Amino acid sequence: MNNLYEKKIYAVFGNPISHSKSPEIHNFFYKLYNLNQKYIKIHLSKKNFLKNISFFFKRGGKGANITLPFKEKVFSLCHEITNRAKIAGSINTLKLFENETILGDNTDGIGFLSDLLLKKIVKRKFNILIIGAGGAARGIIYPLLKFGCNIFITNRTFNKAKILSKEFQNFGNIESITLKNLNQMKFNIIVNATSAGIFNNIPLIPENIIRKETICYDMFYKEKNTNFMKFCKNFGSNKVFNGIGMLVNQAAHSFFLWNNIFPNVKKTIKFLTKKKIKKNNKSLKY
Incomplete structure (x- = not known):
């Protein structure tokens, strides 16, 4: 099957998903380390979510984060599962290996x-x-x-x-x-x-x-x-x-699993904080 994506694509899957800050965090990581990668968010229906996640990987997706309400429901997609994911009883990170096997992990x-x-x-x-x-x-x-x-x-x-x-x-x-x-x-x-x-x-x-x-x-x-x-x-x-620090740190551990680089968490939190301040200042009326 042809690769759907020119860049290495990663995604977060959830329902709802519009509120997710994961794309901002991961795309900032990519800029920090000059990586030709892109991170997107994908809204899944609660009926066909396993099929849709599988399709994402078959069409070239390299890794994914899983959020509510699917964390406890993606075990069947995985060929390997880390000990901490087994103990937690939930998976928030998937990694596709070159042999097309999928690893399930939990970085929360x-x-x-x-x-x-x-x-x-x-x-x-x-x-x-x-x-x-x-x-x-x-x-x-x-x-x-x-x-x-x-x-x-x-x-x-x-x-x-x-x-x-x-x-x-x-x-x-x-x-x-x-x-x-x-x-x-x-x-x-x-x-x-x-x-x-x-x-x-x-x-x-x-x-x-x-x-x-x-x-x-x-x-x-x-x-x-x-x-x-x-x-x-x-x-x-x-x-x-x-929970912003936890959010960035769990993202950093996912990023490390995918790229073998542990990103600068402090810089990322500063970036998110500055972005929030700019957004708030724009909304002010004088």
Whole structure:
């Protein structure tokens, strides 16, 4: 079959996908290293997504990122799967080899940990509270446990937190904790891994678990502060972060898998920040 693309083409697949910043990030990587590559976003129907991803590779696509709601559903496309993807139970990165086999990987967790390390806000034996027991939480647990942190999972439906903690109990110190018992513990980092931010909601956690030194991290990213970030600031935290650093770092690990080059994350975050400021300034009326 003829190659459809003149350049090496990579893509992110999802539904919805219009909000994705992955093309901005990866195309900036290509400029940094003068690579003749292009990264696009592709909206997939929920019915024929496997067929469409296969078609992308057959027509010359070299690699892909997978986002919601397909991360748990692309295992059947892969000939090889990394250990961290197996443990996470989801795949966010696909790589096509020259022999036409496909590797499935997950860079979400290592991207999250890389961002914490870059910001110098994590140490071994830190107590980390993860709010939420869905796919976002699942993706970051293994690298944090491997690094040596103590993980606590809480969720509005506590049984989901119990099930998730049991799945990872062989990899390190992890336990489930009810919302009402949170104030019995002291946490170094609190991570919002729920979808609450999408709907401008705030996870149901007691405000007295947030202290001045508590690091609060919302995995959800948008240009303004999320309500979770505002909540944490209002109750005293001096260290509040959104998910842009994780987004760039997980992209960097995907890029490394495809090109064997680890891109400059700090430059990329600066580029995105400047672009956001320019966009905001253009919208101002004087």
